[in-house]
Amino acid sequence: MKTVVIGGSGHIGSYLIPKLIYAGHQVVNISRGKSKPYTADPIWREVQSVVLDREQEDKGAFEQKIAGLNADIVVDLINFSLEDTKTMTQALQHTNLSHYLFCSSIWAHGQATRLPMLEDQPKFPLDEYGRQKAHSEEYLHRLHRLESFPETVVMPGQISGPGWAIITPTANADHRTFGKIRRGEEIVLPNFGMETLHHVHADDVAQVFFNAITHRQSALGESFHAVGNESITLLGYAQAMYRWFGQEERIKLLPWTEWCRHTGEQELIDGSYHHIARSGHFSIEKGKRLIGYAPRHTLLETVQESVGYMVQNGWFEK
Numbered sequence: 001m002k003t004v005v006i007g008g009s010g011h012i013g014s015y016l017i018p019k020l021i022y023a024g025h026q027v028v029n030i031s032r033g034k035s036k037p038y039t040a041d042p043i044w045r046e047v048q049s050v051v052l053d054r055e056q057e058d059k060g061a062f063e064q065k066i067a068g069l070n071a072d073i074v075v076d077l078i079n080f081s082l083e084d085t086k087t088m089t090q091a092l093q094h095t096n097l098s099h100y101l102f103c104s105s106i107w108a109h110g111q112a113t114r115l116p117m118l119e120d121q122p123k124f125p126l127d128e129y130g131r132q133k134a135h136s137e138e139y140l141h142r143l144h145r146l147e148s149f150p151e152t153v154v155m156p157g158q159i160s161g162p163g164w165a166i167i168t169p170t171a172n173a174d175h176r177t178f179g180k181i182r183r184g185e186e187i188v189l190p191n192f193g194m195e196t197l198h199h200v201h202a203d204d205v206a207q208v209f210f211n212a213i214t215h216r217q218s219a220l221g222e223s224f225h226a227v228g229n230e231s232i233t234l235l236g237y238a239q240a241m242y243r244w245f246g247q248e249e250r251i252k253l254l255p256w257t258e259w260c261r262h263t264g265e266q267e268l269i270d271g272s273y274h275h276i277a278r279s280g281h282f283s284i285e286k287g288k289r290l291i292g293y294a295p296r297h298t299l300l301e302t303v304q305e306s307v308g309y310m311v312q313n314g315w316f317e318k
Contacts, residue, residue: 004071006030007078011159014038015206021046028069038163063091070096077103085136099216101209104155108134112280119223119286137223144221152212152219156205157198157227160302162309167197169238172271178307179316184247190259193235195276200227201297208293215291224287228295231281240300
């Protein structure tokens with residue numbers, strides 16, 4: 001089975017590609033050639049690497065080159081617009097394709113209207129990123145219904161794991177927050193600290209893609225949340241990290257406007273807003289039922305593995 005993974009050197013692909021190789025797939029990794037995978041598995045020697053950059057190609061040329069590989073399966077991890085989705089599906093329609101997997105996001109939901117959130121409930125995206133993901137999902141499912149295009153949509157949560165800056169208890173990616181907690185210093189959370197985050201290990205996100213491939217018939221035409229079993233409040237997250245570092249918690253709460261003044265950095269404020277405005281809890285019952293999804297990592301295990309990597313690699317001494 002020839003499988004093309006677009007963006008395979010990133011967070012998800014680093015865990016997905018070894019799973020595919022061990023399962024007997026012939027894998028082609030499409031990347032810009034600017035980064036190495038986050039996992040150091042010797043099995044990567046069996047992966048064919050192709051350097052391609054969608055942004056550097058003429059309109060439609062990138063998709064035609066993907067189609068030219070004539071793969072059975074295409075996993076698209078770096079598609080961010082409806083226009084690119086349309087161009088890709090048009091290019092793939094006359095190939096040997098048996099399955100196209102599109103990486104969306106829980107951000108396609110926007111703000112929660114009921115909990116737990118289900119994959120197919122009405123979506124109200126808050127920004128262009130979420131709107132483009134939601135429009136692509138709608139387009140792909142319509143294409144499946146009308147023309148039997150073999151697609152599946154996967155919606156990851158806050159992807160976490162060792163090697164990159166994960167979302168902190170202040171709902172942004174400023175890893176200095178973990179440094180403060182480690183030293184027993186005070187951190188400041190917005191509002192009542194009751195907004196929620198939904199970390200998921202990149203390995204579990206990869207599992208959703210892999211299981212969708214191995215349960216193809218059940219996955220076709222469907223969307224699946226790629227999240228863990230639980231969400232966590234900002235306050236609960238902060239408390240857990242103080243305990244993990246063996247420190248007495250020192251947590252201050254400020255109303256949003258005061259918290260913004262205290263934080264001062266607009267990039268951090270924007271990051272926090274975009275995460276807490278989408279607070280929610282996302283069901284994985286559909287994934288369990290149709291494709292046998294079973295998260296291997298709890299939320300706190302995922303966070304601790306990520307922060308442990310930061311400690312071991314001196315992130316807080318820089």
